[in-house]
Amino acid sequence: MTSMVSGEQARRLEKAYGGKVMISEPMKKHTSFQIGGPADALVEPHDVEALRRVLQWAWSESLPVFVLGNGTNLLVADEGIRGIVVRVGPGLDGITFEGECVRAGTGVSLPALARECADHGLSGFEWAVGIPGSLGGALTMNAGAYSHTVGDVTREVRMVGLDGALSVKTGEEMQFAQRSSRLSHGDSIAYQALLALRPADPGSVRARMAEYMKDRKVKQPLHLPSAGCVFQNPSGRGAGRYIDAAGLKGLRVGGAEVSQVHANFIVNAGGATARDVLILMGVIRRTVYE
Ligand SMILES: Cc1cc2nc3c(=O)[nH]c(=O)nc-3n(C[C@H](O)[C@H](O)[C@H](O)COP(=O)(O)OP(=O)(O)OC[C@H]3O[C@@H](n4cnc5c(N)ncnc54)[C@H](O)[C@@H]3O)c2cc1C
Incomplete structure (x- = not known):
């Protein structure tokens, strides 16, 4: 897909905000799912003023902006993201x-x-x-x-x-x-x-945190890339229970798999694409609904 950000624009953006611009940056490097095509340009502002300069520059160039945190709740398209991805991370973490x-x-x-x-x-x-x-x-x-x-x-x-x-x-x-x-x-x-x-x-706060971590290690597939729970819980019952009851644990489309550990997690079992995940989500929705 054609980039919306030219090399010349990237150089001007670097100057405008005083930081590095990553061109054609693979989003799979920035998502916990390890899925996603290239971002036209990705920047990591080091403070609030740098963040403002990026936004003002993108605004003046009429370029779309997408905000990225740790990328743990995202399914980025295989085609990637057009425009400027602004990562809010180190530098804005005091x-x-x-x-x-x-x-x-x-x-x-x-x-x-x-x-x-x-x-x-x-x-x-x-x-x-x-x-x-x-x-x-x-x-x-x-x-x-x-x-x-x-x-x-x-x-x-x-x-x-x-x-x-x-x-x-x-x-x-x-x-x-x-x-x-x-x-x-x-x-x-x-x-x-x-x-x-x-x-x-x-001590008691740390003890509660240890309990929560223990619980997650048992109930969640933390050994494989994912984006956490996929479907919102309908009232009264976890979505995972419906998916499990429909016998879908382990169902696979390409590299995307319904987790064997927690049915509301889709995991990247190896080389999954966004398309694999979307198709699998569609199958889950249809099967549970029927
Ligand atoms: C193993 C695992 C377990 C998880 N467990 C839970 C859980 O128990 N509960 C839960 O709620 N979630 C859970 N999640 C999902 C996820 O971690 C959370 O929703 C988290 O808060 C998303 O933060 P992020 O920085 O990764 O956001 P991203 O995935 O980077 O972004 C999510 C959305 O927030 C926007 N965004 C990010 N930063 C900013 C910002 N500074 N300003 C404006 N918009 C912003 C993005 O544009 C995007 O729309 C889990 C995920 C995984 C992988």
Whole structure:
């Protein structure tokens, strides 16, 4: 597929934001599924001002922007992504503590943030220790586990609009819902959040995190590339139970397979394409529905 970003534009972008531009970057290197064709251009802004410069530049060139966190909740097309992929990660991952609150850059990974909170004797985020995403991805998806969600503890989110304008939203204004928030619209990039936690004994917080990790190791196929659970749970029963009851564990299309360990996970059992995953999802949907 033809790139929307010319070599000359990439050079201008490097100058405009003061960082490297990766051209035709394989997205399979940036997703936990290890699937995805090339991004026309991928950048990793080192601070908020660099992030704004990237967005303002892309806006002025009328180029589409896609935000990437840790790539653990994404199925990127085999054709890749046209325009500019902006990775929010290292450089935007600072953590500071303000009393019983933690202020964190959205590029921080959830396990790292959960451990820091435990070390500071704060409870309320230990459920996130086994989720491999970034805080930015979690705020977008309203990630959650063990009856907790990131929306429960979010007091404030700082973000940049695609035109580079800065704004601050309260937890309420974030419109957290079942695996979505106002960031799901894709028109803003979160760069920092303030989470309100509560004091606790670090030892007991760490013990709970160890329990959660133990539980995940038993119930999830952590040895194979995946993007976590595929289907949302219908009320009252896990989607995995329906898929299991339909006898679909182990079903394979190309390199994509319904996990033998957890039926709501599709794993990349070797060389899977996005097309394989989409076909397999269609088969699962049809079979469970029938
Ligand atoms: C083994 C495994 C277990 C998992 N377990 C859980 C679980 O228990 N609970 C759960 O909820 N999820 C789980 N997930 C899914 C995933 O880790 C979470 O949804 C995570 O929060 C996604 O974060 P990410 O940084 O990887 O986001 P990405 O996959 O990079 O992006 C997801 C979406 O967020 C957007 N986005 C990312 N960063 C930003 C930002 N800074 N500003 C604006 N938009 C942004 C992207 O554009 C995209 O639309 C699991 C995944 C795996 C692989």
